[in-house]
Amino acid sequence: MSNEKDANDPPTEDPENADGSDSGSPDPTGNGEDAPDDGSSTPGDGTPAPDDRVVDESRVVDGSGADGYSAVDDAEVDDDDESGGGASSDENARSGEDTEVVDGTADDDDPDEVWDDGVVVDGDPNGVTAGHEETNGTTAKEVTESTDDGDIDDLGSSVEVEGAEIDEDPDEDDLLGGLNIDTTAELEIPDRLVDQVIGQEHARDVIIKAAKQRRHVMMIGSPGTGKSMLAKAMSELLPKEELQDVLVYHNPEDGNKPKVRTVPAGKGDQIVDAHREEARKRNQMRSLLMWIIIAVVLGYALIIVGQILVGIIAAGVVYLVFRYLNRGSDAMIPNLLVNNGDTKTAPFRDATGAHAGALLGDVRHDPFQSGGMETPSHDRVEAGAIHKANKGVLFVDEINTLDIRSQQHLMTAIQEGEFSITGQSERSSGAMVQTEPVPTDFVMIAAGNLDAMENMHPALRSRIKGYGYEVYMEDTIEDTPEMRRKYVRFIAQEVAKDGRLPEFTAEAVEEVILEAKRRSGRKGHLTLLFRNLGGLVRVAGDIARGEDAELTTREHVLSAKGRSRSIEQQLADDFIERRKDYELQVSDGYVVGRVNGLAVMGEDSGIMLPVMAEVAPSQGPGEVIATGQLKEMAQESVSNVSAIIKKFSDENISEMDIHIQFVQAGQQGVDGDSASITVATAVISALEDVGVDQSLAMTGSLSVRGDVLPVGGVTHKIEAAAKAGCTRVIIPQANEQDVMIEDEYEDMIEVIPVSHISEVLDIALEGEAEKDSLVSRLKSITGSALKEGSVSGPSSPSPQ
Numbered sequence: 001m002s003n004e005k006d007a008n009d010p011p012t013e014d015p016e017n018a019d020g021s022d023s024g025s026p027d028p029t030g031n032g033e034d035a036p037d038d039g040s041s042t043p044g045d046g047t048p049a050p051d052d053r054v055v056d057e058s059r060v061v062d063g064s065g066a067d068g069y070s071a072v073d074d075a076e077v078d079d080d081d082e083s084g085g086g087a088s089s090d091e092n093a094r095s096g097e098d099t100e101v102v103d104g105t106a107d108d109d110d111p112d113e114v115w116d117d118g119v120v121v122d123g124d125p126n127g128v129t130a131g132h133e134e135t136n137g138t139t140a141k142e143v144t145e146s147t148d149d150g151d152i153d154d155l156g157s158s159v160e161v162e163g164a165e166i167d168e169d170p171d172e173d174d175l176l177g178g179l180n181i182d183t184t185a186e187l188e189i190p191d192r193l194v195d196q197v198i199g200q201e202h203a204r205d206v207i208i209k210a211a212k213q214r215r216h217v218m219m220i221g222s223p224g225t226g227k228s229m230l231a232k233a234m235s236e237l238l239p240k241e242e243l244q245d246v247l248v249y250h251n252p253e254d255g256n257k258p259k260v261r262t263v264p265a266g267k268g269d270q271i272v273d274a275h276r277e278e279a280r281k282r283n284q285m286r287s288l289l290m291w292i293i294i295a296v297v298l299g300y301a302l303i304i305v306g307q308i309l310v311g312i313i314a315a316g317v318v319y320l321v322f323r324y325l326n327r328g329s330d331a332m333i334p335n336l337l338v339n340n341g342d343t344k345t346a347p348f349r350d351a352t353g354a355h356a357g358a359l360l361g362d363v364r365h366d367p368f369q370s371g372g373m374e375t376p377s378h379d380r381v382e383a384g385a386i387h388k389a390n391k392g393v394l395f396v397d398e399i400n401t402l403d404i405r406s407q408q409h410l411m412t413a414i415q416e417g418e419f420s421i422t423g424q425s426e427r428s429s430g431a432m433v434q435t436e437p438v439p440t441d442f443v444m445i446a447a448g449n450l451d452a453m454e455n456m457h458p459a460l461r462s463r464i465k466g467y468g469y470e471v472y473m474e475d476t477i478e479d480t481p482e483m484r485r486k487y488v489r490f491i492a493q494e495v496a497k498d499g500r501l502p503e504f505t506a507e508a509v510e511e512v513i514l515e516a517k518r519r520s521g522r523k524g525h526l527t528l529l530f531r532n533l534g535g536l537v538r539v540a541g542d543i544a545r546g547e548d549a550e551l552t553t554r555e556h557v558l559s560a561k562g563r564s565r566s567i568e569q570q571l572a573d574d575f576i577e578r579r580k581d582y583e584l585q586v587s588d589g590y591v592v593g594r595v596n597g598l599a600v601m602g603e604d605s606g607i608m609l610p611v612m613a614e615v616a617p618s619q620g621p622g623e624v625i626a627t628g629q630l631k632e633m634a635q636e637s638v639s640n641v642s643a644i645i646k647k648f649s650d651e652n653i654s655e656m657d658i659h660i661q662f663v664q665a666g667q668q669g670v671d672g673d674s675a676s677i678t679v680a681t682a683v684i685s686a687l688e689d690v691g692v693d694q695s696l697a698m699t700g701s702l703s704v705r706g707d708v709l710p711v712g713g714v715t716h717k718i719e720a721a722a723k724a725g726c727t728r729v730i731i732p733q734a735n736e737q738d739v740m741i742e743d744e745y746e747d748m749i750e751v752i753p754v755s756h757i758s759e760v761l762d763i764a765l766e767g768e769a770e771k772d773s774l775v776s777r778l779k780s781i782t783g784s785a786l787k788e789g790s791v792s793g794p795s796s797p798s799p800q
């Protein structure tokens with residue numbers, strides 16, 4: 001950019017800057033012209049270095065500089081001048097000062113000069129950009145340096161629990177991990193959000209790194225695992241010193257292209273106040289002048305002309321002219337688009353599900369677009385989340401729910417670091433307005449589940465990937481004493497966050513941690529789905545509060561567990577009850593072709609789902625026909641089962657139709673292949689005409705070689721079987737370690753782990769298998785299949 005300016009150039013400084021120089025060198029001429037004593041603040045001098053401008057800007061507006069004072073102070077200084085100098089015309093001179101400093105030809109009564117005054121942004125867009133670049137263009141290195149001085153480097157590993165005695169070598173049964181506390185009140189809660197994050201070490205490290213380097217992050221994972229918490233934590237880590245306020249000014253050259261100016265945070269308010277004060281004074285002067293003129297006109301009309309009516313009309317015209325002029329000076333007041341004056345940390349903006357206007361900014365419609373009634377366009381400009389997040393964090397959860405156009409604009413904002421604001425509705429007058437680019441130098445944190453990732457705009461994902469990190473959030477974490485202690489702190493955090501819950505006793509905390517173990521669905525792990533766990537804490541606390549209890553006790557947590565059942569759990573219980581009503585539940589005796597299968601609803605509730613099979617001669621080529629809203633995975637498991645049967649059955653099942661029905665699967669449907677062993681047992685029972693034990697329920701996946709493979713949700717399934725009245729349940733051996741049923745079910749049901757279909761048949765079918773029957777053959781393959789060692793299943797549980 002060229003720093004050269006001629007007298008006709010619009011000012012490159014803001015008026016406060018100009019004011020500052022005025023004060024620094026009071027108007028020596030008394031006619032409103034200033035001596036351009038401050039070279040750096042006088043663009044007319046032709047050589048203000050961009051650096052000087054920025055430094056100068058802040059000095060001038062904050063009043064801390066030796067030669068500067070704030071625009072607000074300016075008014076006071078001016079008052080002093082008035083009383084000292086006694087020149088009332090100083091008011092006029094004051095109004096013109098800003099203009100005069102920059103163009104040296106000010107005349108306050110000239111509305112054009114007033115417009116000039118308002119054009120505090122450099123008419124040369126480069127000027128603005130230069131200022132903007134100066135404050136915006138900090139490189140990653142500079143940020144790293146600036147944050148190196150801060151606390152980010154201290155955050156290597158997550159904070160331990162503080163405020164209580166710790167037994168360094170706690171018992172395995174000690175659910176508090178060696179913490180010696182009576183209540184959660186004894187624990188200290190870290191100040192910084194990043195220290196409050198529990199588990200998610202990888203995501204936490206990435207956030208800390210990304211905050212240092214100003215990188216974008218994509219976090220994918222289950223709801224309630226701390227994605228938005230980490231995004232907020234990141235905003236606390238970003239340097240606050242860099243924050244900016246953004247002002248939008250009227251552009252006298254083109255009213256539809258408002259000018260944009262950035263100033264250090266906190267100055268924006270002062271600038272607007274200064275402009276307001278100035279406009280107020282100007283309007284006061286004008287009012288005084290107007291009433292004098294009106295009085296003269298009326299007096300002249302009455303005394304000299306003798307026509308009061310003419311006088312009233314003339315006075316009316318004078319009134320309207322002055323009103324119009326007053327409007328003009330109000331239009332000079334800039335619009336404080338982004339105000340970081342009171343911001344304590346770098347901004348955090350959540351733009352989840354934001355419509356285009358809220359995300360990208362908007363220009364309001366003006367119903368009065370002419371006749372002097374209109375609102376100046378710069379006053380109608382509204383910032384979007386991308387602008388408000390400047391120098392901070394923009395968080396977008398469920399990123400795929402943003403429409404494609406918004407995602408494209410988001411990409412532009414990320415790439416360019418600035419984005420003009422225009423009206424989002426094509427039919428609104430706002431669509432004609434387009435501001436100069438407004439800074440959008442934010443760190444983006446996109447979040448969602450796996451679907452969100454698949455459906456987001458590929459180019460946007462590539463921007464994040466190319467300039468940042470991708471993190472997968474964990475659902476569970478290893479259960480160690482240290483982690484248990486952090487879970488105790490989690491409860492203390494949630495109590496403190498809510499502010500109304502009674503503190504938890506140690507026993508109540510133990511019960512919550514037990515639930516965290518249970519909800520993990522994995523032996524030796526704790527759930528990281530903290531929002532749900534926090535829900536339990538809140539319900540327990542609410543129950544205690546409802547009873548006016550001083551502390552939340554174990555009993556409160558236990559009754560909260562009952563009350564805070566998910567919709568799925570409530571539905572599942574209802575389902576079991578209804579089936580009992582209609583006697584669809586059979587839990588004793590032997591029935592041919594009918595097996596009690598198990599399924600999960602949602603994430604945390606099980607249901608018993610009987611499978612029935614019937615074999616009938618086929619008219620044409622034999623088919624396996626499955627009904628009951630079978631989903632794809634279940635359909636596949638039916639095919640696998642038929643492969644085993646075909647291999648071992650004497651009967652030519654290619655001449656038979658095998659009908660398999662998931663009884664009353666209804667809305668629940670059957671997802672996953674966890675019903676494979678159930679289907680196999682039902683079909684074999686039907687083929688061989690052997691009864692199946694109805695006091696038994698089962699779940700397990702099946703390989704084509706007959707191995708029983710692990711499935712998910714075993715704990716909930718076992719509990720469902722117990723609730724339905726079964727006394728035994730078969731589960732895959734590999735899932736044995738995941739069983740964490742509630743105490744109340746322990747005595748109700750026997751859990752039998754198995755590893756091969758032959759064991760299932762042994763347990764489930766009635767009587768001894770006839771020699772050389774399908775069942776005895778299937779049983780005989782146990783050894784061979786295992787010996788071959790070629791049948792080990794996948795190590796991870798298959799879908800439920």
Ligand SMILES: Nc1ncnc2c1ncn2[C@@H]1O[C@H](COP(=O)(O)OP(=O)(O)OP(=O)(O)O)[C@@H](O)[C@H]1O
Binds near residue numbers: 198227534
């Ligand atoms: N890792 C964690 N450590 C401590 N508290 C957590 C953690 N994760 C979640 N929480 C608690 O759960 C609340 C909800 O978490 P948060 O909103 O961050 O989840 P999220 O992953 O963003 O979920 P969603 O995708 O549904 O928005 C947090 O306010 C906090 O109280």
